[in-house]
Amino acid sequence: MQSFRTELENPIVEKDIIELDRKIALFREGKIDEEKFRSLRLARGVYGQRQQGVQMVRIKLPYGRATSAQLRRICKVSEEYSIGRLHITTRQDIQIHYVGLDRTPELWAELERDDVTIREACGNTVRNVTASETAGIDPKEPFDVTPYADATFKYFLRNPVCQEMGRKFKMAFSSSDEDTGLAYMHDLGFIPKIKEVDGQQVRGFKVLLGGGLGSQPRHADLISEFLETDQLIPFIEAVLRIFDRHGERARRNKARIKFLIKDLGIETFLDLVEKEKTALPFKSFSLDFEHEEGKTLPNPPNVEVDSAELGLDFELWKLTNVLEQKQEGYVSIGVRVPLGDFYLDQARPLADLVENYAAGEIRFTLRQNILIRDVREDLIPFFYQELKKINLAQRGYNSLGDITACPGTDTCNLGIASSTGIAVELEKVILEEYPQYLKNQDLVIKISGCMNACGQHNMAHIGFQGMSMRVGKTVFPALQVLLGGGNLGDGNGRFADKVTKIPSKRGPQALRVLLDDFEENRKDLDFLSYYDQQGQMYFYDLLKELADPAGLEDSDRIDWGRDENYEVAVGVGECAGVVIDLVATLLLEAKEKLDLGQESLKENRWSDSLYHHYAGLINAAKALLLSEDISTNSYANIIKLFDENFVENGKIQLAGSFAEKVYQINENEPSEEFAKAYAKQALEVYELLKQYREEEVQA
The missing domain is CATH 3.90.480.20 (Sulfite Reductase Hemoprotein; domain 2)
Structure with a gap:
């Protein structure tokens, strides 16, 4: 060490x-x-x-x-x-x-050593704060959301409010009304807006709450058309506090905030959020980043490359992989990364390339690609030449042939069928048989290896979900075909319909059938309009023959990218699953949280101290409830059940209810006086609970 x-x-x-x-x-x-x-x-x-x-x-x-x-x-x-x-x-x-x-x-x-973290990248925490990869360069953006996303990330990293929630929590910032950050499918999504107030241009965000994918996708609710930037952090913190207190903790498949909002109703949830603001450390949190808009653009040395010698491939690549920037004279270059996998002999030269000839940074994208920003226009041929050397100059960036897929059965415990294997085959079909679609950026294919939708299959125009299908006593890898999802912009989207299930080996033929039908009958309609015109049953009938298990052969038992016969082998998922805690472990953890609260108290971090002491009390109460085999499903439920089973019957004497003592946290401002009083009370209550447990064990 x-x-x-x-x-x-x-x-x-x-x-x-x-x-x-x-x-x-x-x-x-x-x-x-x-x-x-x-x-x-x-x-x-x-x-x-x-x-x-x-x-x-x-x-x-x-x-x-x-x-x-x-x-x-x-x-x-x-x-x-x-x-x-x-x-x-x-x-x-x-x-x-x-x-x-x-x-x-x-x-x-x-x-x-280079300020890169793995903290809270998984688990029941605030996950990575995402944003449009074009933020800061998007010609359509009202302002750059990057510093606001960065401030959000920094404020909630290691924040005691969101360390052990009932489930993960995801936030996204879009750069413009096109909503390329997909705000509508996140727990919290933000779209930048500018509003005139008293003759001044004021920044703010359109706010969406409670979206999500998974087996039960939900479109986020519109909460506010305009939330001023100084209210961004306080609003998020209040939402997280309510989710932490009332969110489900026993049934993992019902633990996301979208289910809590459904159970409580959006008005009740927002009332709780409003009441929680008393307890927040900041009623206003200034985020004034207007001065950061005028960034210094790179001016690398000139490099002469004859674009005529690069040929037709260069011209085709330029059509799809070079993006306009709002900064005059500069472009961004989209690097297509099939399945999101690249290697050290590509990454290291790429790091040198952008350091020497661009802005010294890249952005990884929501579609598993790379965006190089701030490239001087005259250097486009040079970048193509250098990217080609490291096999990163494939055309069709963000096109139909640029398929998104999760790792599936390659490495994930929850994978049911291969998502990467079928993605490779579908990309081959598009490249070899439908090359015109490498220029089509209006159609999206996404693939997930299971219903959890890490590949976002249920918000794509054409989606595939890994499944299994039993024919007699034989199990085959299969794909659920979904159609009709998509991003509509400005916080609106639609989720795909489940159309039919087909054997995995028929996936390429299903894509051919869909594209051939679209090409022949669409007239001037886009895919979503065509889907709506024809209806779900039309596409069911179109794929019915492929869904028929008759004619399956032994070779169909081997999933894409595999050599052996398919078997369903789903392990225990770790996508922030709820855990079963032992009584002793919970009491130990309660003490650790109280110790953190004492540290925060010494450092004058009153709000952090309060929340650590609060969490310590909850854990101690949960430990005693567990010792009596009493099930709990939320922090609020723990507080209620502890009073019913230990305080009201006199087992533990608290001079008042447990709820009264705990809920002081959201009834008082986080002042020094209150933080010290609450800490003193928390330690006293913990000692009572610990003593009760020790006496029970010895009895």
């Missing part, structure tokens, strides 16, 4: 990494329950793989930004601790695979 204990400049990060190392040791010694340890490592970006004994590590890159130095650092870590492959996710993260658990603290420390 000494190698990174003394070298990191940030003491908070250093402490975090040392704590992970300590918890791994305790887990190895059998002193921490496996389920509890899983929760802890997930919140540190360490995720179990389908393959036993190794981990996937998710690297958290807010809004997908990576500097050249950070990209080189990620390469170094991947080379030393992983297999040299970098995988871009649909949330603008980078994942590396096959990492040994015991080496994760050391890996994390290496990343932090």
